[in-house]
Amino acid sequence: MTVSNKPFLSIVAPCYNEEALLEININTIINYLQSKNDKYNWEIVIINDGSKDKTAVIANKLAEQNTAVRVIHHPTNLNLGNAIKTGFSNSKGEIIVVLDIDLSYSEQYIEIMVDKLIETSADIVMASPYMKGGKVIAVPFFRRVMSSWVNRFMSFAAQDKYHTFTGMVRAYRKEFVQTLNLKTRDYEINPEIIYKAMILRAKIIEIPANLDWTEQNKFAGKRKSSLRVLRSFFSGLMSGFIFRPYIFFIGIGSFLMLLSLYELIWLLYDVLAGVAKFNGVLQPGEVHSFSHSLAQEFNKNPQSFLVGGITFIIAIQFLSVGFLSLQSKRYFEELFHLGTSFKKKNEN
The missing domain is CATH 1.10.287 (Helix Hairpins)
Structure with missing residues (x-):
């Protein structure tokens, strides 16, 4: 806790080749968090994962403009898992919120997840578009179907039944998540976190959320960071085996x-x-x-x-x-x- 006794949030935003939307979306997050200054202390930690475009330049400019923004650069692309681990280890806040920089989950889920984490004394709160009350909007059909079935497969394999294992938009209690010895380097880190949290009998809460690609689709052809769908699909299937092989x-x-x-x-x-x-x-x-x-x-x-x-x-x-x-x-x-x-x- 800070002196003001307000929760200190670290917003971790992994980025790879996001020059098309980084400045717009970071400023959107800043404006949102500033509207919550009476409720939270906060920082934004941008992890530039070895981007080859102007992401690093834009991120540095944002950090110069706002002291609550910090940037950590990977010299080369180390993949999503390592970017998230870098964010965990460099966060100063007692609550860590990982966001997708494309804001396919609205910035408003920061408050929703953090409040649920505090209210329930949970270790992890994760946004789920696949549970009752959640929605998937404007996501390409092929990607939507593959993501849905991977998560169903993991739900079948896991002993505790959750709906979304692959999503990275989550709130974590730092004291808990920093004790996890995480090994995976890419997309598999998200189900790995849930698996190891289950071993430790952590309290995991899912909340319904809207996964909305309406704005993201406007950048089609401009973004170079699009996820490799087939690779993430098969890595998700392999991750399912870790629960109950x-x-x-x-x-x-x-x-x-x-x-x-x-x-x-x-x-x-x-x-x-x-x-x-x-x-x-x-x-x-x-x-x-x-x-x-x-x-x-x-x-x-x-x-x-x-x-x-x-x-x-x-x-x-x-x-x-x-x-x-x-x-x-x-x-x-x-x-x-x-x-x-x-x-x-x-x-x-």
């Missing part, structure tokens, strides 16, 4: 096991039926053995034995990997929890 292996293994057992049980039934059939017509003292019937059935349907046997072996492999990944996940979560606790104690 074992369910995918066990799910596939169980499905293959059922298929193999179906095939093998019918083969066993045919073999036993063959034993009974031949034993019924043989002379007294003659016996049609099980192995003989099995050999005849194999000669009749070798492909069934082959498919059933191979499927059974593959199913065992998937199930084994699933149980091993479950064990590894539990070890990782326990070690991460302990490591974070030791780190927090040492810092204190």
Whole structure:
């Protein structure tokens, strides 16, 4: 807290090649925050992530014009994850708000998220266009569908059911988020934060929000920082595995096991039926053995034995990997929890 006892907010704005809208949108955020001076103390931390256009020049000009604006430059493009981590480590405020510089989420969500964070004593508050009450406006169809399905996939994989794992517009309690040992370097940082927060039993709140690209679409062709949609889609799918990787292996293994057992049980039934059939017509003292019937059935349907046997072996492999990944996940979560606790104690 500051001397005035008002919450101190650090607004982190990662930027890469945003000369088209950086000055306009930073000034929009400044004007909004100035209207809340009676409620918050604040700063804006612009992370210029190695931009190749005039982003650095514009950002420096903004910092010269307003002492509440600071700029941190990456000499090269280190990607979104590293930009956000730089913002976390250089924020002075007790509450950190990460905004998308295109303001596809209105600047008004600063107050909404911060108030919810304080009101609920949460560790993280995240804006969600996919929960009830949220909206997606003017986002290209292909991008909207891919983003929606990635987040549904993550919601299925996660133990705690949230609606938006990939969004970066969030408010964080600095004391909490700076204890996280974050490793990812790009878009995956957002689901990584949620995953590690879940391990630590953090209080995570979602609020409905409008994701609106109406203004952003006016800059089509002028912005060089457009996200690589397919890359973010596949990285999102891979991020889904970090929540509960074992369910995918066990799910596939169980499905293959059922298929193999179906095939093998019918083969066993045919073999036993063959034993009974031949034993019924043989002379007294003659016996049609099980192995003989099995050999005849194999000669009749070798492909069934082959498919059933191979499927059974593959199913065992998937199930084994699933149980091993479950064990590894539990070890990782326990070690991460302990490591974070030791780190927090040492810092204190």
